[in-house]
Amino acid sequence: MSLDIILSILKENWPSYLHGAYITLLIAVFSTIIGALIGLLIGVVHTIPLRKKSIKAVILKVINFILTVYVEIFRGTPMIVQAMVVFYGLYAYGIEMDRFVAAVVVVGLNTGAYMAEYVRGGIVSIDKGQYEAAAAIGMGHFQTMVHVILPQVFRNILPATGNQLIMNIKDSAVLSVISVTELFFTTKSIAGANFRFAESFIITCFIYLIMTFIASRILRIVEKKMDGQDAYQVQTKKEEPNL
Amino acid sequence: MEKVIDIKHLNKSFGSHEVLRDVNFTVNKGEVVCLIGSSGSGKSTLLRCINLLETPSGGEIIYNGENILDDKHDIKQYRTHLGMVFQQFNLFNNHNVLKNCIVGQQKVLKRSKEEAKTNALKYLQIVGMDQYINAKPRQLSGGQKQRVAIARALAMDPEVMLFDEPTSALDPEMVGEVLKVMRQLADEGHTMLIVTHEMEFAREVSDRVVFMDKGVIVEEGSPEQVLVNPKQERTKEFLKRTLKQ
Numbered sequence: 397m398s399l400d401i402i403l404s405i406l407k408e409n410w411p412s413y414l415h416g417a418y419i420t421l422l423i424a425v426f427s428t429i430i431g432a433l434i435g436l437l438i439g440v441v442h443t444i445p446l447r448k449k450s451i452k453a454v455i456l457k458v459i460n461f462i463l464t465v466y467v468e469i470f471r472g473t474p475m476i477v478q479a480m481v482v483f484y485g486l487y488a489y490g491i492e493m494d495r496f497v498a499a500v501v502v503v504g505l506n507t508g509a510y511m512a513e514y515v516r517g518g519i520v521s522i523d524k525g526q527y528e529a530a531a532a533i534g535m536g537h538f539q540t541m542v543h544v545i546l547p548q549v550f551r552n553i554l555p556a557t558g559n560q561l562i563m564n565i566k567d568s569a570v571l572s573v574i575s576v577t578e579l580f581f582t583t584k585s586i587a588g589a590n591f592r593f594a595e596s597f598i599i600t601c602f603i604y605l606i607m608t609f610i611a612s613r614i615l616r617i618v619e620k621k622m623d624g625q626d627a628y629q630v631q632t633k634k635e636e637p638n639l
Numbered sequence: 640m641e642k643v644i645d646i647k648h649l650n651k652s653f654g655s656h657e658v659l660r661d662v663n664f665t666v667n668k669g670e671v672v673c674l675i676g677s678s679g680s681g682k683s684t685l686l687r688c689i690n691l692l693e694t695p696s697g698g699e700i701i702y703n704g705e706n707i708l709d710d711k712h713d714i715k716q717y718r719t720h721l722g723m724v725f726q727q728f729n730l731f732n733n734h735n736v737l738k739n740c741i742v743g744q745q746k747v748l749k750r751s752k753e754e755a756k757t758n759a760l761k762y763l764q765i766v767g768m769d770q771y772i773n774a775k776p777r778q779l780s781g782g783q784k785q786r787v788a789i790a791r792a793l794a795m796d797p798e799v800m801l802f803d804e805p806t807s808a809l810d811p812e813m814v815g816e817v818l819k820v821m822r823q824l825a826d827e828g829h830t831m832l833i834v835t836h837e838m839e840f841a842r843e844v845s846d847r848v849v850f851m852d853k854g855v856i857v858e859e860g861s862p863e864q865v866l867v868n869p870k871q872e873r874t875k876e877f878l879k880r881t882l883k884q
Contacts, residue, residue, distance in 0.1 A: 523729075525725060525727050525728075525729035526729060526731065526732065528692055528725065528729060529723075529725065529729035529730070529731065529788075530731070531692065531718065532690055532692065532718060532721070532723035532725075532792075533718065533719065533723075533743035533747060533791070533792075533795055534715045534716065534718045534719040534743065534747040534748075534795075535715070535743070535746065535747055536715055539746055539747070543731075543742055543746055544731050544733065544742075547733040548732055548733045551733075624775065628735075628771070628773045628774040628775070628778055629773050630770050630771065
């Protein structure tokens, strides 16, 4: 194993590596966004207050049950197995999904299952006084969620979402089982052609590291931005207030 | 006198624990009423029942002639007529001072942004917080938060202001600034219902003092009657205990 060999592999195959990294990143970003949206939706539905006995309450209970089943299945089985079941399962029924789309769907549903719990936790952790204050000025459940609770939840779940993005960058490697040309699958092809497994994968290792490192830095910056400045400006009479 | 809120035979229990028992009382227009009593006497629960943050177990709450406990009554609409100030301030943590006073006007009363802003600034000036409109709640002291909370409630132009122990969570040195604002509102003729432990303040500002104990109204009348020459034994005992401290 020498640096020369690594460099020559890189020189020969850099477009393939780059393309693999690009696909990995696409899968990770899309699936994290989809997962966050699913999680948000489930979290909000799970926390709708149940009112007495009505048809609405019964429907809500059924929906909650279905959502719980979804969460348990996706949290409780390996993603690699889910990928096989979704892709080849649909294939057996004559539905041939685009491999990239299948990958995003599987990772997205997986992320959603985890995010649902984070969001629920984020909503539950908001002080009861925030709900009461909103109710006291006449807001309904939906308005309270949109204008008061969810903006605070977003901030609370941001670190967890970042974690999920980093996990998705790494874990999308298992999608090579359905032949998505992401970074791991690409490296396997490269190594299969040159028989230099160690060197080929060391390059891959670094590419993953760079991607996750940059992702975590970017998230840190976003967090800081959301928190705003520690100082505030004392308003003098003439200035127009910012809204 | 014009009755704004008229409470008849109000009951409230949490499980088997009765917190309010057959409470009857009224708030008239322009009147400042102070609710006093020891902790657990039900005075906060009574206040919270009035704007339905707690659902009464029985009785009637008549607001301007209508029983708001009717199933048909629009609770959200009713609540906009009552301004609520909490012990723990409960400012919206995600909004700055100005936005706290605007969001309700815009989203619930459907006022334009301009109108809401003008109105919010007017009341922020009254409570002396107009210089801090860009500050987030976490950057303010307790007294400042409570003054913003008062402005937020006033900005909805409510008919009645409800105060739930507004100074109990404050450091002693900040109590004064909040009471000063409340005194000013009382002088301006706002209808106010105040749950408080500040006996001196209650004596100065209120038109009527209501003493509660164990979920019932024991005595009510002018500050003189209740705080200086109480008739009931329980009131005397309570006053002896609080004034000793």
